[in-house]
Amino acid sequence: MNDVARLAGVSSQTVSRAVNSPNLLSPATLAKVRRAIDLLDYHPNVAAQSLANRTVKMIGLFMPFTQEQVKSNMFFHSLSATVCQRCAQHDFVLQLFTANPDESYVRLFKRLYREKRVGGLLLTCPSMNTKEIGELRSSAVPFVLIGRPAAPDLDVDYVDVDNAAGAHMAAQHLLNKGHRDIALLNAPKFMTLSEDLRSGVQRACQEQGEPVRFTEIHSELTYKSGLEIMRRLIASDSRPTGIITADDLLALTVKRAADEARLRIPEDIAVISTFASGWYDVMEPELTHVDTGFERIGIVAAEHMMKVILKKNPPPLRTVLDVKLTEGKST
Amino acid sequence: MNDVARLAGVSSQTVSRAVNSPNLLSPATLAKVRRAIDLLDYHPNVAAQSLANRTVKMIGLFMPFTQEQVKSNMFFHSLSATVCQRCAQHDFVLQLFTANPDESYVRLFKRLYREKRVGGLLLTCPSMNTKEIGELRSSAVPFVLIGRPAAPDLDVDYVDVDNAAGAHMAAQHLLNKGHRDIALLNAPKFMTLSEDLRSGVQRACQEQGEPVRFTEIHSELTYKSGLEIMRRLIASDSRPTGIITADDLLALTVKRAADEARLRIPEDIAVISTFASGWYDVMEPELTHVDTGFERIGIVAAEHMMKVILKKNPPPLRTVLDVKLTEGKST
DNA sequence: CCTCCATATGTTAGCGGAAACATTTCGTGA
DNA sequence: TCACGAAATGTTTCCGCTAACATATGGAGG
Known part of the structure; x- marks a missing residue:
């Protein structure tokens, strides 16, 4: 970043601005800086970025299913694909967790968040009970449930199909x-x-x-x-x-x-x-x-999570997507 | 980290040692520090870690396939599952990329690496040609091909089934x-x-x-x-x-x-x-x-990549896994 | 001609850790 | 008893970036 600043004849903070809020700069400076960025093929270090501005632009997608369970169901791949694509559009990244954890779910989720590995989590854990969900809710970890919780009045964000x-x-x-x-x-x-x-x-x-x-x-x-x-x-x-x-x-x-x-x-x-x-x-x-058009789930969940992470305070997510019947010849 | 240090009555560097190289500490101090870590529920910030020691403990898995292509093939889910599991064992994390990039493959891969989003990449890109592979090879980006390259003498790491x-x-x-x-x-x-x-x-x-x-x-x-x-x-x-x-x-x-x-x-x-x-x-x-036992691919590739990222200089990976025939009743 | 404010840019001080080096402690053998 | 080196711990600095604040610049209005 300093090299870019030197080459463009500006301060390093100006380079930072060129990257994050270009509208603050005069067109002339912006152009200069951009040229220098191109010339030096500069790419900001995301670790340093998240350290400095304390936001983690990563979404964790948790799907603790066995091969056998997943095998039968396109749902899981579709979900990761749509979430991944959505993330990419917003300069976010998807971290996938399919392994069954050694520790308890809640503990794992808290850890991932505290370690700043993820800014938030999308969870598909059918075996997570109301107590665990409540516990997670009262922690600081942002999360969206894929599939709604058993207790409907739990005040958590979720997306589900009907x-x-x-x-x-x-x-x-x-x-x-x-x-x-x-x-x-x-x-x-x-x-x-x-x-x-x-x-x-x-x-x-x-x-x-x-x-x-x-x-x-x-x-x-x-x-x-x-x-x-x-x-x-x-x-x-x-x-x-x-x-x-x-x-x-x-x-x-x-x-x-x-x-x-x-x-x-x-x-x-x-x-x-x-x-x-x-x-x-x-x-x-x-x-x-x-x-069920279940592809929509990933989109809705990811969009919501990104808003939460970027502190845009979206309204609570209580979405149940509608479904439609397609008649074939088997009935 | 400073809080932990204060509580344990040691310097912050000692806390760092308790986390990363506990064998350097006396048992007594180690115990003290660990107790403080537990008490404060301290978790190191991975962004800060990678900034300080400049290694990125994340592996990117790239699978640019359409829904339609993937649908037919358990291969992709199996791959992400095994890689993810393997990563978890070594305190690594898997970043999944399934979206088709706007930019060229090589450009994308270089960017992901330069931005320190990933320490290395596992690639399943059937449409990547010899020229592109060569170009990527001459960059600093560590990568393993899933499926071997068309040109066999290309001096790149790969795993394939035979x-x-x-x-x-x-x-x-x-x-x-x-x-x-x-x-x-x-x-x-x-x-x-x-x-x-x-x-x-x-x-x-x-x-x-x-x-x-x-x-x-x-x-x-x-x-x-x-x-x-x-x-x-x-x-x-x-x-x-x-x-x-x-x-x-x-x-x-x-x-x-x-x-x-x-x-x-x-x-x-x-x-x-x-x-x-x-x-x-x-x-x-x-x-x-x-x-084909293709589950093995993810394991071999991930293990190799982690060694590369941790600078353990593993020997070149040129693995072609053997297969076996299982007779059913369709022949 | 000066004040005032909006716009554009620079400066300083961290974010949370770890490498490199400095220092202390302690057991060992002469 | 004392020098000496290994083991244990502390201090300093920097990783690459951005928030917060400070400063300069220019134009509108009185």
Whole structure:
């Protein structure tokens, strides 16, 4: 920076201004300084910058999922991709944390923040409980939850997609097609998602005038787990006529189990997924599904976090993104 | 740090030593300092650390792929996960870059390094040419290529899996089963991978005593693209008896096209994949494939990079990881 | 012609640490 | 008993940058 200043014949503070607030400089000086910057190929040292102005232009994205869990779900890659892109636009950087920590979540997050590794965190931790969230909230660490907390009155920032509405739409869709025996191949219990889905489906069933049989089964979000369950369900006496799956990978297991049992989709058994990630294409017939547009989550969360870090005091983030149903040929 | 020093009754440099080289301190002082650190919940500021000792304990992982490209391939998530985990073990951090840059690759990489955002880079840029690599090599930026460069004598660090050997094994496997009409559903031409695969298969065909018909077709690594090609290929007069795919997603397209044409796998048409990522499970019958163990790439690359950053002068990294064939029921 | 204020630039003092060097302490062998 | 070197600790300076304040410059208005 001093070299640039010398070459341009100005003070080093002027160089700093040329970089950070060019509008404060006269056009002539600005041009001089910029020429010198170009000539010397100067790039500011971000460590020194954050030390001096005490803001850390890095967002941590925390996704403590196993390979197996992630594998089934485009969600995670999509999230990191959109966050990364958004960061780049604002001269921020994304730090990714996928490893399961040795220490407790709260402790880790506090540490990362205190060490100035990140200016704030985006968290996808389904297993973080209300107490932990509250604890983190009362610390100074800025964070946004991806997926809303179990306790809705917790006064924390979050973005979520309206999974309950999606499930409701999916169930309604089946009911409209005349189905009266519906099963929900749901996500594991520990995911708050699973409760949203169940409640959405149940509400739709209750709203229906006639009686509806509703079965709920929890599955891991893996092909193997889903397939095992579906085989059993389809072989049983009480085979439902319509199946709602938490995820398009699980929809594939329905297809396979149906194939094996020589059942046709949608004639003998209908399938609809409340979430479409990367497996969507592979399904045959074309899968009716709820389009969550989950790519939007990363954008909203990252934008909010950057505002927080830059002390722009954005309003609280309590966003639940709407979803829509895309009809395919599987129902 | 000064607070800790005061509380422990030592100088701040002693605190620094307690953190970075505890063996230099007497057990008594070390204990005192550590107690003070705990009491005050002190965490060193990494920005200040890198400023003072001018090493940046961050590794950048660059993966400029579109959603569409990534979707088909577990490779990318697996890579970031293993690198991230490895980084965590050494108190390093992973910065992820998936966005396609506005500027040129080389320019971007130099900038990231000069700005001290990263201490070094792990690069997966299939479209980076020999000239660019050479240019980057002659700069000060430490980097490791994921996948080896087209020009083998380029004097750069890289890790790769032995795709040519994998393709060779796959072809041999089919030849041993008696196939004499083989097609390779290959990756796009712009990926260096595609050349490795072709050469591997060709070599196997040549080594075979009898004449073998060999067809090569390039496809994007998407279901749609593969399916279109496979439908045409299977419908054509010259339908091959054995198909080698670049990827397990493409293997699924073979399955689907075969189903549609009422062909059985493996009786009427055999399939083997030279790469198994997340789509593996979904295939029926069980897919014969080359197991590349690509998770190892991230580990090797990250370990090397950390040594470079910590100035441990590791020997040049020219690693080509071996692969093995796992026989399923699709051949 | 002078005051006053907005605009443009320079100066000083850290941000939180670690390297390099200086100093003290202490055990050891002659 | 004392010199001597290793081990333990302290002091100074600087890493590269920006906030806060100080100063210069120029034009409008009285």
